Amino acid sequence: MNTDEILSEHIGDSHDWHIITWNGHPIELHLPILIWSKNSGWHAFSSSHLAEGQTYEGLRYNENGKVVEMLSDGSESHPIDISITKNVCGLFMVSFITITLILYCANWYKKHPLQAPKGLVGLIELVICYLYDNVVDSVIGGRNSVRFAPYLLTAFFFILICNLVGLIPVFPFGMNLTGNIAVTVTLATATFLVVNLTGTKHYWKDILWPDVPWFLKCPIPLMQVIEIVGLFTKPFSLTIRLLANIFAGHTIILSLICMIFTSISMGVTMHRSMTAVALLFAVFMNMMELLVAFLQAFVFTTMSASYISQAQVGSEEASEFEVT
Amino acid sequence: MSLFTPDFGLLFWMALAFGIVLAVLAKWGFPVIVKAVNDRKTYIDKSLQNAHEANERLVNIKAETDMLVAQAQVEKQTILKDAVQQKQRILAEAQEQVNELTRKQMEQAKADIEEQRQQSLHQIRKETADLAIEMAKKVMQSELRDETAQRQSIENQLEGLKEG
Numbered sequence: 467m468n469t470d471e472i473l474s475e476h477i478g479d480s481h482d483w484h485i486i487t488w489n490g491h492p493i494e495l496h497l498p499i500l501i502w503s504k505n506s507g508w509h510a511f512s513s514s515h516l517a518e519g520q521t522y523e524g525l526r527y528n529e530n531g532k533v534v535e536m537l538s539d540g541s542e543s544h545p546i547d548i549s550i551t552k553n554v555c556g557l558f559m560v561s562f563i564t565i566t567l568i569l570y571c572a573n574w575y576k577k578h579p580l581q582a583p584k585g586l587v588g589l590i591e592l593v594i595c596y597l598y599d600n601v602v603d604s605v606i607g608g609r610n611s612v613r614f615a616p617y618l619l620t621a622f623f624f625i626l627i628c629n630l631v632g633l634i635p636v637f638p639f640g641m642n643l644t645g646n647i648a649v650t651v652t653l654a655t656a657t658f659l660v661v662n663l664t665g666t667k668h669y670w671k672d673i674l675w676p677d678v679p680w681f682l683k684c685p686i687p688l689m690q691v692i693e694i695v696g697l698f699t700k701p702f703s704l705t706i707r708l709l710a711n712i713f714a715g716h717t718i719i720l721s722l723i724c725m726i727f728t729s730i731s732m733g734v735t736m737h738r739s740m741t742a743v744a745l746l747f748a749v750f751m752n753m754m755e756l757l758v759a760f761l762q763a764f765v766f767t768t769m770s771a772s773y774i775s776q777a778q779v780g781s782e783e784a785s786e787f788e789v790t
Numbered sequence: 791m792s793l794f795t796p797d798f799g800l801l802f803w804m805a806l807a808f809g810i811v812l813a814v815l816a817k818w819g820f821p822v823i824v825k826a827v828n829d830r831k832t833y834i835d836k837s838l839q840n841a842h843e844a845n846e847r848l849v850n851i852k853a854e855t856d857m858l859v860a861q862a863q864v865e866k867q868t869i870l871k872d873a874v875q876q877k878q879r880i881l882a883e884a885q886e887q888v889n890e891l892t893r894k895q896m897e898q899a900k901a902d903i904e905e906q907r908q909q910s911l912h913q914i915r916k917e918t919a920d921l922a923i924e925m926a927k928k929v930m931q932s933e934l935r936d937e938t939a940q941r942q943s944i945e946n947q948l949e950g951l952k953e954g
Binding site: 561565594619648 | 811812818822829
């Protein structure tokens with residue numbers, strides 16, 4: 467068996483949603499492909515037309531699984547691909563779950579003013595209050611807390627639900643969302659935009675004309691270069707931290723499961739002992755990932771809050787408390 | 791599909807999905823919840839403070855009542871004492887008035903008695919003088935007729951005086 471293929475299939479994105487292989491036949495959902503090519507315009511069809519290397523409307527998969535267009539001179543071109551892939555389905559699902567969950571809670575509060583919730587709403591309130599008091603209010607503080615809490619809480623719940631969805635191995639879950647760079651880049655960009663679009667005059671002055679000896683900033687803008695690089699390293703670190711953690715978790719769990727199958731060729735005793743060990747470790751890793759799922763969502767929120775609070779120096783709404 | 795170079799398609803859909811989630815939740819989701827929780831917190835704080843104040847007031851009321859009762863007790867004592875004093879004073883006054891009246895009546899009686907005595911005395915003197923004059927008149931008349939008889943008569947008269 468090819469472990470690499472299995473890993474990249476489970477961790478990566480695809481145009482088909484593979485549910486299970488039964489008697490050697492894969493059972494899968496063929497998802498819609500949406501392509502815009504500058505040569506032939508819009509294409510919209512089911513991915514079943516491209517199965518097993520077929521060419522449809524001049525499009526086919528290349529060796530990396532990307533849809534390419536075959537041109538008349540025999541060369542390949544990369545059209546703009548906004549297909550509804552497995553991960554896009556996952557994102558829609560996560561969005562739906564997040565919106566439903568939070569709006570359900572908000573609705574409960576509207577119906578029961580000044581009451582304390584129980585059950586699901588109580589659980590969500592616990593998480594929201596914990597984050598609001600310990601992250602948003604203690605890092606940002608003042609009236610700014612109310613201003614930025616919706617963004618930070620949305621990011622937290624979106625990431626948390628993405629992570630948890632990725633941990634459930636059966637259909638329709640199990641896609642690796644926050645272990646995909648497109649997802650984490652978007653989240654980090656959102657934080658970058660929030661930080662820099664709401665930044666105060668004082669914040670920009672600190673970047674463009676910091677309080678350092680003149681020779682560090684005048685003829686050669688050394689400090690400015692460092693500060694501007696710093697602007698981009700922050701979202702970059704957010705991107706990589708989340709990506710690496712979730713990606714690593716998925717990879718390790720899958721590798722452990724694969725070990726059960728690769729050890730078949732090593733004899734019965736070896737296979738059985740490897741199965742036991744792999745299972746034990748897989749259970750442990752799943753527990754660990756449950757913690758990481760929460761932790762990474764929490765870290766992303768905390769770091770975002772800290773970047774936001776740094777960009778609010780000197781704002782009227784900011785409290786005296788500042789993160790350095 | 792690559793893992794570490796972002797796919798445009800996924801990027802596009804992610805931005806759209808996250809944008810929609812953020813827009814919806816930032817408008818109708820989290821502000822409502824955060825506000826509800828904060829309102830509830832304020833309400834609970836206020837209720838606790840009110841209860842505390844009410845409790846304090848209750849304690850104060852008890853103390854006030856106790857003080858009023860004590861004051862009333864003291865007042866009662868003074869009033870009772872005053873009443874007793876008043877009673878005694880009134881009694882004493884009445885006694886004095888009675889004494890005064892009695893004394894005055896006694897004096898009046900004494901004066902009356904004295905006057906009556908004086909009057910009686912006066913009358914007695916007057917009558918004595920009249921008797922003497924009468925006697926003298928009779929003596930003078932009998933002396934003119936019979937010296938022995940006069941003597942006898944004076945003798946008799948005197949005898950009569952002695953007896954009278």
